[in-house]
Amino acid sequence: MEKEIKELLLKGGVEILGTQIEEEIIQFQKTRKDIDGDLTLVIFPFVKLLKTSPLEAGEKIGAFLKEHLEDIESYNVVSGFLNFTIADRHWLKQLNDVSKTENYGFRRPNSRPMLMVEYSSPNTNKPLHLGHLRNNFLGYSVAEILKAYGHEVIKTQIINDRGIHICKSMLAWEKFSPTDEKGERETPVNTGLKGDKLVGKYYVEFDKQLKKETTEILSAWEQGNFDNYPVEVVAEYQRLNASKEGKDEKAIAGIDAKMVDLAKNQTSLLQEAQEMLVKWEARDPQVYLLWTTMNGWVYDGFKQTYDAMGVDFDKLYFESDTFLLGKDIVAEGMKSGVFYQKEDGSVWIDLTEEGLDEKLVLRSDGTAVYMTQDVGTAVDRFHDYPKLTGIIYTVGNEQDYHFKVLFLILEKLGYEWADNCHHLSYGMVDLPTGKMKSREGTVVDADDLMAEVVSQAEEMTKERGHIEGFTTEEKNQLYQLIGMGGLKYYLLKVDPKKRMLFNPEESIELNGNTGPFIQYAHARIKSLLKKAGSYGALTETGLRAEEKEIIKHLVTFPSVVEEAAKNYSPAVIANYSYELVKLYNHFYQSVPILIEEDEELKNMRLVLSENVAKVIKLAMQLLGVQVPERM
């Protein structure tokens, strides 16, 4: 309808208004609830053009449109707004269109260019936590949204499986894991622990032991005991110590931190970890075996968590395979003058013209930094997928600067796809008690949280569900579906870029703007349709305001999908769904359906209900939320 009006105005502008109409001044909006009409055209922009009063201009335009469009039944002009009332048959036709289209709102698959969505990308030393849940749900959902918008999408993650931190947990396991009667150290099998949890435990253990050894060294130094330490370290310590003289508290704290670092580097533990890294890089068989084994544990553990989350990947990248990438690109970039070398051999890029800093891309010893790898990995991916046109990185907003620099470097290197790379930056998830801090043990573990939410769903369902005749398995599936649906919806309904508060109690709430609220509406419609049995097709009937409102909202779904895709925002979908369900619930409560005696009206209401259920299901699919037939 909007399109038709727009075309008509563009074409007929000169004829009725005596002047050409520019497309930008044609602005539609929803008609206010308390005013008659289904669609509103804003008149103000025309006023200037016509040099008449808003009322006069509105009347003129209204009369013209009514004359040419038969679906416009009437119009009125209220203080600069032209409100149209549109014929019921128009809305019924729209409903019919929705009804005939199976995946309503979705574009033809693979009708748009290929994109890659990277998400999750965890550190193998740390079990997944609440923050990862937001990351995973977001990444997965955005991938689904982009698919629905027609893009071909590759879901991927890069697994951070190498580096000094990995050696830390390996070393701690070798040194501190108790052995059982068979002489075996702890494994997921003999402890019953999830692999990622077991490895995480030793990573924590490493830190604990490291801290202990560091403190010992520091206290030895304080007592003047410097045996066995390199002279330059001792000298540095004494220099730092002397520099404390006359400084304020803050400065002293800074110096203390430096002294801690100094001592830390002298610990046998850290030195052993570094030796291990060197061995790993040299592919030492023993270290490599240990590395493979422990990583295997982690992957098994992560797999369980991913399954519970309901996310998946089309392709995995491992940092151990990619950490050397990018160095040759730097070499090329040096030739073309994008990078430059300092006297000590380190390589940099100057981004000061862009308002950023100088950024290191190769250390003076020639080794790569994070940025180098990221450049290499990106280029590598475009080799792996020749059809690829862009990458979306789902990474927390603490890396905003990093990605800004990364994209700028890629652009300067002349990759035309750099423009299509996007950092899907999301805010941290806070707890009511404040920030999550692993040191303070305030991290919310992903597995624990999911289990909690599912058991909560079980409790609620037992209390008020309609699940007579369900098998145990069906019941468990339902609990899973409701619990996870609630959690996903809770984390996705907020604009990704905003920092959000995670309130454990609210996350398992079922009233209001929640997953179960939406799921419930779906189940209720399904139950209604089941009771109705078969029913006829749409015929020309009158429409109540409640029905018209639903249809109006239904038909915006395609543009909502588009908006969500363009903004990489599942929140847009969530809010749309919530609005739809509210409209439907209102209708359901105030309009008889099955007991309606007029068959045509009953049919129409059933078709309407069916399509609301359909769109709810499609929208929830985009969030990775499943909807039940009964609950």
Added chain:
RNA sequence: GGGCUCGUAGCUCAGCUGGAUAGAGCACCUCCCUUCUAAGGAGGCGGUCUCAGGUUCGAAUCCUGACGGGCUCACCA
């Protein structure tokens, strides 16, 4: 200090490229289950859209500045 980002009801959040009297949920208070699933619906209470300027017929929305929160500015990853 520089850069980025956020600031809307007691709390958690919507408000798209400027449009009519700023919306939901939670919490609190009233009502509604012999009509189809009440995990629902109807209503009430609650706002100087952080502040100050500016642009405009018109600003929560755009611009500038201030204030407040967060992130970031490593030869760490």
